[in-house]
Amino acid sequence: MENNLNSYFDKDSGSYKLLVRLQEVRKYGLLIAFVAVCLALSLTTPRFLTIQNLMIIVTQVSINALLAFGVTFVIITGGIDLSIGSMVAVTGVVAATFAHPDEYPVIVPVAVGLLAGLLFGAFNGFVVTRSKVPPFIVTLGTMTIGRGLALILSKGRPVSNLSDSFNFIGGGKILGIPTLIITLIVTFIACTVVLRKTVLGRYMYAVGGNEQAARASGIELSTVKMIVYTLCGGLAALAGILLTSRITTGQPNAGAGFELDAIAAAIIGGTSTSGGTGTMTGTLLGALLIGVISNGLDLLNVTSYYQQVVMGIIIIGAVVLDSVNQIKN
């Protein structure tokens, strides 16, 4: 018995290593799919594997990835946020309104935009925790509300004529690297740390994994959920501000349908809609996969009708490949 137990604890034992490897394999499955797609593209078009093109892909992916990070937090706790696309629009319009040249310093539109996103997210969290309404409905409601707000605030017209310093945020380069990529990397690291290294992150998994057990362990469910939705709002605001800056306009209809892309990235990355599992690395990989496919199809000049078909097939295919590698149950 004792010996037996000790052998289980022996970190050098074959079975232990195997187990750890099997738990990790999920990521590898996706990684394999990702590498396969990249390889296929490198072989079919020489333009794919150039530093410049890879940089462009990451730039294009970054907005979706930021949103996907936010929604990963939410999904891990067992929730969902459909309003992220609308938050992108609201925060973008709000930021743009304060970003005209020679009005306010650039910090103002950024701060106001972020605040708007945090408030919007907090409102989602408030309704989800206070009412017994499923998050799907709450955020479907606020998605509609948010879209309406963005249109009201902008009177249905793009808010343009933004200051150069504001347009730098999402459109500039620092040492040759696009600001979007820098923001993406910094945010990715921050989100990973929150999820893996903090008490809050642990609580997210616990709440999503078994709400009752989390509660019985003294975790305040509503606090965790509030924080998570607020965080998601904040990240959506960041995405909204960057998008607005990149296209140098605050658009009331920006971000429509972004929620699906972001959720797709998270789920392709291994986050389960039933909550309790998911990693930021997976989500990033999911977002990159979508970005690479879309870039590749453009490079190969696939007709737009067929692009959609191919995109759909590859997404399903990648996740199939992923789950074949996965341990059963």
Place this chain on the structure above:
Amino acid sequence: MENNLNSYFDKDSGSYKLLVRLQEVRKYGLLIAFVAVCLALSLTTPRFLTIQNLMIIVTQVSINALLAFGVTFVIITGGIDLSIGSMVAVTGVVAATFAHPDEYPVIVPVAVGLLAGLLFGAFNGFVVTRSKVPPFIVTLGTMTIGRGLALILSKGRPVSNLSDSFNFIGGGKILGIPTLIITLIVTFIACTVVLRKTVLGRYMYAVGGNEQAARASGIELSTVKMIVYTLCGGLAALAGILLTSRITTGQPNAGAGFELDAIAAAIIGGTSTSGGTGTMTGTLLGALLIGVISNGLDLLNVTSYYQQVVMGIIIIGAVVLDSVNQIKN
């Protein structure tokens, strides 16, 4: 002790009645919300409560309701189908292609359209049951694929010039009642019967309520899921054919975003995204609620931007009202 248990058994005891009533209250909550909205509208606009307007509402609701019925089946088994909007487009285009005047009898486009929907749905079911890919991703993929297919089949152009008999299917009236309303009623009854009166319906609840328990009871999970997705495809095809007939055109971009409305109707109607619960009556009520609000806001001439805000608030509000009435766990 004996007495205690027997009193549970005693169908006339107060506590038993209370318990049964509490089980039923969920529906009433939504019904109350629905009646409240209708009442408010009747008081604010005289045009609301006219036979003609009510008929219009039901007609307008019918396509969404058909889709919502289909997706209710799927959600009850614990799945989801995001591809219904695309199926509407594919089946509509397919049906329209065979519906030109003097080519085939009207049964041909209907049959071919339905077949296309059933096949599409079966494909969804096949991938969901054969791979370990979550239904969300599978149907997100087929949503994109379906949209591409619809564009390919129609070469990106609306398919028009349809026969009068085909246009009658979704645009005609029988004894003064729009065919859409008749189809809605018939389908509603059929779906209710399937769900409540057949073994299949029972298995849907079982699979969604506790997959392991269903499996341990010898229920073939994959068969039930296959049927459910196929059924959903069939209903989407019905919706697609009716829509095509109503607008006398097969449109490759028809049905975009319909999936959210349909899912919303189901969830507002009390179907839980985690599976195992839901009724067709609830879904119908959910669809009607959305329809009534949208009609009412038009009648009240609420500006479209504010309509979205109000719509969002009412949807959340209705479900809050519903869940306040609900018993806690």
Place this chain on the structure above:
Amino acid sequence: NQSTTSETSKNGDGKKLVIGATMLSMQNEFIVNVHDEMAKKAEADGIDLITVDAERSALKQVEQVESFIAQHVDAIIMNPCEVEASSPAVAKALAAKIPIINVNSETSTKPSAFVGSDDVESARIAMKFIAEKLGGKGTIVMMHGYMGQAAQIKREQGAREILKQYPNIKLIAHQTAEWDRAKAMSLMENWIQSYGSQINAVFAQNDEMGLGAAKALADAGLKDKVVVVSIDAIPDALQAVQKGTLDATVFQNAQQQGSKAIETAEKIIKGQPYEKETLIPFQLVTKANLSQFMK
């Protein structure tokens, strides 16, 4: 019948005329402009204008018209989503003896009156400009709107008509950016990767996409070498033409479309003679004639 009784009642006791309007999309800047002009004109003439947003769905539009009919409005103005799919709405209104005026674009079923312009023409104008600018020779790319929508189909048709006349202009790629500026930017970035300096001109089916393409080109330092032309002449696009980032756009007169639509509706209701078809011409906007379009 209903419309005549309401007509007498309003003529009798001075009750306000009611016009129902269903617009393609209130998230489209040009459509919002048309609508605002309609609202302005209606207000000035003391008319009640009920506006609903079809959100680009023909089905919704048909339903909205049905609803207008049930409400016995005096006239309906429809900004159609689709040529064919919005047609049942026209037929229904006419059957209910309510005048229906199409604004901005057409349906296959002839309405009581039409006010607007032909989208095919706008693309012809834009593409012709490109062809002339390139001297009838070069390679170009085209950005589509949302595939399958009327405006996308017609603008593609117009562009291709002109391209046929210039066999030395090669369309090397065409792809949808769904009317969206951000998507257009990404698409252009990818095209630059693919074709680099091969591209001589970009035709975008609306200004939003044109602006996105121009931004991507500017970021890649290619703007001077590539001609970018789009359609709609939204304020941002006019600004861009002034700055030279956009070479040309095609002006569609929202002000005239909006006010003429209301005017025609009024005439029909009051039984006055009216134009069955009011065609408002497109105009090419370049740096040269920009001043007359800037407010």
Place this chain on the structure above:
Amino acid sequence: MNSNSDYILQVSGLTKTFSGVKALDQVQLAVRKGEVHALMGENGAGKSTLMKILIGLLPADSGEIIFEGAELTAAHVRDVMKKGISMIHQEMLVVPELTVAQNIFLGRETKGKLFSWLDDRTLTKQAAMLLREMDIQIDPSIKMKYLSVAQMQMVEIAKAISNNAKVIIMDEPTSALSEKEVATLFRLIKDLTSKGVAIIYISHKMEEITALADTITVLRDGKYIGTRPASELDMDTLITMMVGRKIESLFPESTTQRGNEILSVKQLTRHGQFTNINFAVHEGEVLGIGGLMGAGRTEVARTIFGLDQPDSGQMYIRGEQADIRSPQDAIRRGIGYVSEDRKGFGFIPRLSVRENITLASLPAHAKGGLVRAASESAVANRMMADLRIKAASPEQFVTFLSGGNQQKVVIGKVLLSSPSIIILDEPTRGIDIGAKAEIYKLIHQLKEAGKAVILISSELPELLGLSDRIVVMAKGKQTAELSAQEASQEVVMHYAMQV
């Protein structure tokens, strides 16, 4: 061995591997008609896995199953059940949204043909008849989710029996039952065996094995240890076969004197669940709470722990009135609670053993919100060693542990939140004899360390063996408070049945 015809079911050479870990290794089993064949072994020995393979829920890697002389290997659940094997599952497999009758006949409605009509009225009638025959008083038309755990378990039993099976597998059928239902079940088993039905019976409760078993097969760590007639096995030999070592006396003698009062409840009431509950616990004392199923003991515990709010009455901690509104309040005030429903309220299935163990005390291992991994791992490893938690590693998901080890993880979690009052609700439910002894020892240690322990248990020997005082509840009322001397099985049962 005997000729094949004696055996209705024969298993040989069965092997099953889960992600590299051998759960079953060349296991054999032979069951005779009309016998109760007990399958024994520690938590994680592979008993449930073997049974799941038999019933067709899991595929075996290799091996052979012969049922009534015919090969049954790799058959589908439905076919296995049709052939005459049914199973009561260890983890309750019920569909909460369906009624009792619908659950009982799930998969067998009108022969299970998908497109045939349902006749719920007949199903309900049949279920009512079945339940009456079995002397189980549950309304068959009520939804499953409104039943208590015990009632659900009885429904599961009814379901398995109603299949007219020739072999019924019972995987810890009594883990949620109290004495009275256990008696009902035993009577049913006697009935069935007399009709020639074979029962494969899995349980960690030695009394039950002694009372029922004709033959006993023992597994250890996925390996077949041996099969003996029950009459030839004495308890010590059996335990040695299972555990591979000897277990000292189950209930250690206590020498501690009880100290100051820590917790007392006065007139505690929650409408519809319990009324006017009064008791106090002291440092260094184990207070037992006895009663039948549905007595409301769990509800009292939940209320003290802040999971539910009382309608009236007070709680005092060290003499001060305590207003406990949430589990956080309770934990802050030094109360710990191990729920009877470890799947529902105990652990997070997809978190590792380490993460589960430290979940309630995580802030103690964090600085500025950041978890200090080294400190966390250290306490987790220590607790795993202390409680002898058997897992492949601290990083294994708890969902993959056996029931007993899951329970230890939950106890470990509660202990790490350093409570001075510990409520243990059915702490040994589904736990093997070795682990049970360890948990008893642990309760003893807690008491010696001056903690107050509230022990809710339906196992009378355990309740009597460990408690210093026993409060008895019946139908939500407190019917007695007995000292250790006054209490005996008869006395406790007497008060538990009192109206």
